[in-house]
Amino acid sequence: MPLMNQEPSQPNGTLLNIGDSxxxxxILGRIKRGEVGADERIVDSRLATEFNLSRMPVRQALLRLVHEGYLAGTTRGFILPKLTHDDIEEIFEVRMMLEPRAAASVCRVLGSEDIEALRAALTEARHAVAEVRLGDMMVANDRFRQIWLDAVPNRRLAAAISRFVDHVQIVRKATIIDAGTQHVVLELLARMLEGFERCDALMVQDTTLQFVVRARESFVAASTNAETLQGRAKSA
Structure with a gap:
């Protein structure tokens, strides 16, 4: 598993060239920001035109994303993987085991600049919710998580957490579009920040677990609703 901030490599371990990278x-950024739709097809020829590259480096980059679980290959292009209920349960089970302890480990290494960055991210998230800017709220939430993830001493642990978080982006907008969920997110972010400020590892660990549990509940509910709507559309 590649370390965070390391040059992306192909499945065989060789580094991607500049165009591939x-x-x-x-594309990874678009997936993380929820800009790739669940049924959207990513076609290498279109990307080759967009990036002014041949299809070979584009395809190598897409295959890397398939290898890492971000995309799935089809005969007509690449799509986001379809997560089953079992997939969702397994991903969140791993997150519940890893994230709380990882966040708690950060308390002893966070500096004043990190705390200020966390405060700024929380402030931006609050403004985004108040002004009904869903995309900006998602970005601020991601920034808050990335700040403390970047401080996790065990870089392989941080990379694993980041990977599993990324893998539940498919219906992410559906999980956070609810106003009630947004306010719960803000409340939990504020509690995490308080824990970091007080260097209270137990508080951070407990709040992070609550955060992941709530994310799981929202994700499962959104996924179930999406499947119900699809079933009704097919039967209509």
Missing amino acids: EVYTT
Whole structure:
């Protein structure tokens, strides 16, 4: 598993060239920001035109994303993987085991600049919710998580957590679009920040667990609703 901030590599371990890396980073960013729809097809020829590259480096970057679980290959292009209920349960089970202890381990290494960055991210999230800017709220929430993840001493642990968080982006907008959920997120972010400020590892660990549990509940509910709507559409 590649470390965070390391140059992306292909499944065989060789480094991607500059063109491959640009495509890889751009598409991964779009997936993380929820900009790729659940049924959207990513076609290598279109990306080759967008990046002014041949299809070979584009395809290598897309295959890397398949290898890491971010995309699934089809005969007509690449799509986000379809997560089953079992997939969702397994991902959140791993997150509940890893994230609380990882966040708690950060308390002893966070500096004043990190705390200020966390405060700024929380402030932006609050403003985004108040002004009904869903995309900006998602970005601020991600920034808050990334700040403390970047401080986790065990870099392999941080990379694993980041990977599993990324894998539940498929219906992410559906989970956070609810106003009630947004306010719960803000409340939990504020409690995490308080724990970091007080260097209270137990408080941070408990709040992080609550955060993941709530995310799981929202994700499962959104996924179930989506399946129900699809079933009704097919039977109509």
